[in-house]
Amino acid sequence: MPKTLVIPSSFDMITRVINHVDGFILGIKNLSVNLPFYMDNIEEIIGYIKKHNKEIFVSVNKNIHNDDLEILRDTLIKLDKLGVTGVMYYDASVVNIKRELGLDLDLVWAQEHMTTNYLTSNYWNSFGAKYMFVSNEVTVDEIVEMSQKSNAQLMVQLFGYIPIFSSRRHLITNYLKTFELEESSNYLIEKEGKSYSIVDDNNGTTVYSANILNGFEEYLNLKNNNISYVVLNSYKIEEEKFIKVLEIINDMNESNIESCVYKIDAMFDNVDRGFLYTETVYKVKNNE
Helix, strand or coil, X not given: CCEEEEECCCHHHHHHHHHHCCEEEEEECCCCCCCCCEECCHHHHHHHXXXXXXXXXXXXXXXXXXXXXXXXXXXXXHHHHHCCCEEEECCCHHHHHHHHHCCCCCEEECCHHHCCCHHHHHHHHCCXXXXXXXXXXXCHHHHHHHHHHCCCEEEEEEEECCEEXXXXXXXXXXXXXXXXCCCCCCEEEXXXXXXXXXXXXXXXXXXXXXXXXXXXXXXXXXXXXXXXXXXXXXXXXXXXXXXXXXXXXXXXXXXXXXXXXXXXXHHCCCEECCCCCCCCCXXXXXXX
């Protein structure tokens, strides 16, 4: 059975669901992007989760700059001592520092839109990437092929909003400043009848998908093809509804999977299947 990982929205959520999941994906302020929750007190939160014998993956997925290197080095040393399950990375500096310091950290290749094939996965696996967080832009068939040919253990997001665009620039802040507009607690892009959530924080700007991914009709297929982890992202999901989704998934089996998927779909008015059944095709202008 694939293990269930949750991307939580708060420490309170961690305490509420800890007995119903196999582990968590956590962020760290100043070193992580595209997550709803960033740890300040690393030792306390990781200690709490480890006390419950759950797996802990820490996402260090920021595009690292020179002035980040010292805090990155110190953080990796601390995570190594705390014994986390794995560190998710975007920037190759994480791999290099791990090797330079001889740290005993298992790594997760998590370069978002680039984790699309088993050949690159196997390259990073040779540098210590034991896991691969599969891109949300690939189809089920491509995921299955990667599971058969990759040397890494695969993680696949099957529920939640998806980060679709990131920039180090503060696009919202700059826009408000330019046009002398007041700040708001909620920013959206309206396009073709859909609303895309935008977050502008200290690491830059991220735009999220308009719809909530529900890919659990493929759960048995992924299970049968040795997918190691399925991921649920709680970003902008009402906490009670998210916990209900988790309860439904924990009760899911071969005989009731269709009804479970339907129950999740019925809870929201903006659910889709992402790219699980849609191939990405690149065309030049006017098909020339």
